[in-house]
Amino acid sequence: MKDYFPRSNAEQVTWLTNFSSKIAISGASLGLTATEITALQINCSSLITAINTVETLKTSLKSATAAKEIAVQTEAGNIRTNVARFKTAASYTPTIGQDLGVVGTSTALDFATYKAKLTVENFAG
Numbered sequence: 001m002k003d004y005f006p007r008s009n010a011e012q013v014t015w016l017t018n019f020s021s022k023i024a025i026s027g028a029s030l031g032l033t034a035t036e037i038t039a040l041q042i043n044c045s046s047l048i049t050a051i052n053t054v055e056t057l058k059t060s061l062k063s064a065t066a067a068k069e070i071a072v073q074t075e076a077g078n079i080r081t082n083v084a085r086f087k088t089a090a091s092y093t094p095t096i097g098q099d100l101g102v103v104g105t106s107t108a109l110d111f112a113t114y115k116a117k118l119t120v121e122n123f124a125g
Helices: 009-026 034-087 094-100
Strands: none
16 A cells, blocks of 8 residues: 655645644544544644754754854864964973873874774654
């Protein structure tokens, strides 16, 4: 049997809105009680709210991620510039560098043992 329930979030909201309004009209003729009709409308409303909440949070996450990337570029760039400047100061010592955490380490990449780690996220919609 072909599934009637839409897959995308946007299509689900449209379908749920229509179903909720139409079940109020056709529900009684399908043998549903007023309580059952109201329960179905609450189901629709709850699902619409959940979908809208997720969509809002996804948008907020995208905005926050973009803002963070800009901050990393500008703020980290400023920090790096200043660290490079004070590393050349006559009063700079390796102890100060260690204390500030600005002494880099170099690690040789061993391609024979290197294993990439991939992470995937699936967002419905």
